[in-house]
Amino acid sequence: MDRIRIVGGHRLNGSIPISGAKNAALPLMIASLLTDDTLTLENVPHLADTEQLIRILGNHGVDIMVNGRRERQEDGYSRTVHFTARTIVETTAPYELVSKMRASFWVIAPLLARVGEARVSLPGGCAIGTRPVDLFIDGLRALGADIAIDGGYVDARAPKGGLKGGRFAFPKVSVGATHVMLMAASLADGTSVIDNAAREPEVVDLANCLNAMGAKISGAGSPRIVVEGVASLSGARHRVLPDRIETGTYAMAAAMAGGDVTLEGTQESLLENALDALRSAGAEVTATNTGVRIRRNGAGLQPVDVSTDPYPGFPTDLQAQFMALMTRAEGRSHITETIFENRFMHVQELARLGADIQLSGQTATVTGVKQLTGAPVMATDLRASVSLVIAGLVANGETTVNRVYHLDRGFERLETKLGACGAEIERVSG
Numbered sequence: 001m002d003r004i005r006i007v008g009g010h011r012l013n014g015s016i017p018i019s020g021a022k023n024a025a026l027p028l029m030i031a032s033l034l035t036d037d038t039l040t041l042e043n044v045p046h047l048a049d050t051e052q053l054i055r056i057l058g059n060h061g062v063d064i065m066v067n068g069r070r071e072r073q074e075d076g077y078s079r080t081v082h083f084t085a086r087t088i089v090e091t092t093a094p095y096e097l098v099s100k101m102r103a104s105f106w107v108i109a110p111l112l113a114r115v116g117e118a119r120v121s122l123p124g125g126c127a128i129g130t131r132p133v134d135l136f137i138d139g140l141r142a143l144g145a146d147i148a149i150d151g152g153y154v155d156a157r158a159p160k161g162g163l164k165g166g167r168f169a170f171p172k173v174s175v176g177a178t179h180v181m182l183m184a185a186s187l188a189d190g191t192s193v194i195d196n197a198a199r200e201p202e203v204v205d206l207a208n209c210l211n212a213m214g215a216k217i218s219g220a221g222s223p224r225i226v227v228e229g230v231a232s233l234s235g236a237r238h239r240v241l242p243d244r245i246e247t248g249t250y251a252m253a254a255a256m257a258g259g260d261v262t263l264e265g266t267q268e269s270l271l272e273n274a275l276d277a278l279r280s281a282g283a284e285v286t287a288t289n290t291g292v293r294i295r296r297n298g299a300g301l302q303p304v305d306v307s308t309d310p311y312p313g314f315p316t317d318l319q320a321q322f323m324a325l326m327t328r329a330e331g332r333s334h335i336t337e338t339i340f341e342n343r344f345m346h347v348q349e350l351a352r353l354g355a356d357i358q359l360s361g362q363t364a365t366v367t368g369v370k371q372l373t374g375a376p377v378m379a380t381d382l383r384a385s386v387s388l389v390i391a392g393l394v395a396n397g398e399t400t401v402n403r404v405y406h407l408d409r410g411f412e413r414l415e416t417k418l419g420a421c422g423a424e425i426e427r428v429s430g
């Protein structure tokens with residue numbers, strides 16, 4: 001099993017290319033099931049999660065071409081991928097495929113909308129809380145679907161004549177269930193109104209792509225989305241938006257290590273809240289024509305309290321990374337997690353490196369320490385793992401992060417990107 005080995009104490013200087021967003025690419029790839037035409041996606045990140053979704057889509061009959069070839073490209077950088085779901089050959093998404101990644105559950109929407117039936121295993125994904133699917137079920141029922149749970153599978157059927165436009169107000173904001181409602185409502189008969197929708201940039205990216213395919217969606221990015229159903233969708237070409245979580249992660253790495261790093265191919269507007277928190281912590285953050293520049297030279301890190309919230313709030317997917325940063329702040333900060341009830345697995349691993357963190361309910365109190373010390377640590381989920389890498393960048397001596405497969409779900413060539421800026425970091429195989 002691969003490990004990441006880091007020797008701390010090097011400043012970061014240089015530029016880091018930001019990949020296409022995993023959390024936009026996944027729903028966009030799934031949207032290819034909605035049409036028998038070709039959906040071409042540019043800037044698809046080459047990750048364990050996108051590879052897994054390629055396998056899942058293949059099971060339903062999607063023909064996938066990468067950069068004009070059928071074989072996979074091995075270099076680990078974002079690429080152009082063509083998806084053609086001429087016919088849907090399978091409406092069951094089995095446990096073996098779906099249990100590895102939560103987003104694979106979302107195939108339920110295009111299968112139901114296009115073929116009228118879907119049997120999809122209850123999902124897996126990062127172990128950061130219970131992560132139920134009630135909002136998906138209630139939302140799809142509002143479009144007329146008949147849904148039962150049986151043997152670990154969600155069995156869904158559209159009414160005769162297909163899904164019907166309907167109204168659904170989310171009792172709680174859900175990114176995934178908003179994606180699902182957009183896809184399902186796009187091919188429903190009539191108009192759907194979705195209230196308290198997720199406003200994440202990835203939802204807007206999906207809506208833009210669906211509109212390019214011929215859907216009629218308005219209001220994406222606001223709490224009310226209106227979808228006028230259409231009879232069919234066509235192919236399109238769409239570029240996946242930059243990964244705001246990868247952007248924030250490297251921004252925090254640069255703030256932690258000190259130095260001057262430009263994150264290329266990304267946009268400040270995608271993560272204003274997190275970048276403001278970094279500014280308050282003492283990093284200089286400026287937008288450039290092509291990305292975001294992060295500098296910290298000399299000044300110590302200041303403690304900053306953050307609380308996670310749905311977009312445009314502070315992202316839960318950056319909570320662990322920000323906590324790593326705060327372990328070196330000159331004082332005490334409070335970090336509150338409001339989205340997932342069990343997203344603090346990194347706390348005990350950061351403690352192995354000498355961090356001082358007290359957990360009480362959903363709030364972690366972090367008292368900055370003068371020095372972290374390298375140690376073997378264990379990755380527990382995707383963002384938790386990268387928080388350990390950030391801490392390792394400044395820890396005295398060697399840090400080894402085990403169970404790197406979590407990292408590979410969401411970060412393209414992490415060690416190459418950080419290494420190019422001067423970090424002493426390598427992947428050790430076996």
Ligand SMILES: CC(=O)N[C@H]1[C@@H](OP(=O)(O)OP(=O)(O)OC[C@H]2O[C@@H](n3ccc(=O)[nH]c3=O)[C@H](O)[C@@H]2O)O[C@H](CO)[C@@H](O)[C@@H]1O
Nearest residue numbers: 023103131132133134135136173174175176316317339340
């Ligand atoms: C692939 C992807 O895009 N994953 C992101 C997506 O996950 P995901 O779409 O799974 O997260 P949701 O926005 O759905 O979850 C938000 C909250 O709603 C709850 N909930 C959700 C659905 C449901 O049916 N019932 C219910 O109670 C969840 O348990 C959680 O407490 O948004 C999360 C919140 O920004 C991010 O951390 C994930 O990185």
Ligand SMILES: C=C(OP(=O)(O)O)C(=O)O
Nearest residue numbers: 102103125126317382383
């Ligand atoms: C939690 C995440 O992914 P997933 O929803 O697939 O578990 C994430 O991207 O941080």
